[in-house]
Amino acid sequence: MINPAALIAAPLAAATITLPPARALDPADLWTAGVDLTPAELSSLLEDCTGYTVDADTDADGLPAFYVVDPYGDRMEPDFPFEDLADLADHVGWRIDEALADE
Secondary structure, three states: OOOHHHHHHHHHHHOOOOOOOOOOOOHHHHHHHOOOOOHHHHHHHHHHHHOOEEEEEEOOOOOEEEEEEOOOOOEOOOOOOEOOHHHHHHHHHHHHHHHHHHO
């Protein structure tokens, strides 16, 4: 007796293809689309646009702390950490928008 499941599964198994890995999107494209960036993506974009970076750290209580860092490695004003990456993005976003508009 022929197994109907085998008749269906065999052609499907033979037709399986491997897709190439997804390419990462450019942080500038993500920013322009309004996507929330990771600290590394925001840092990369900010560095490309201004030379500054984002330092993602944790405070004494183990909570996230984000700083803007100048090209010399010094934390910029405000010297207190941003507790939320979105707040830091709001703080520097106009500079990113300005740089992207000039391109």
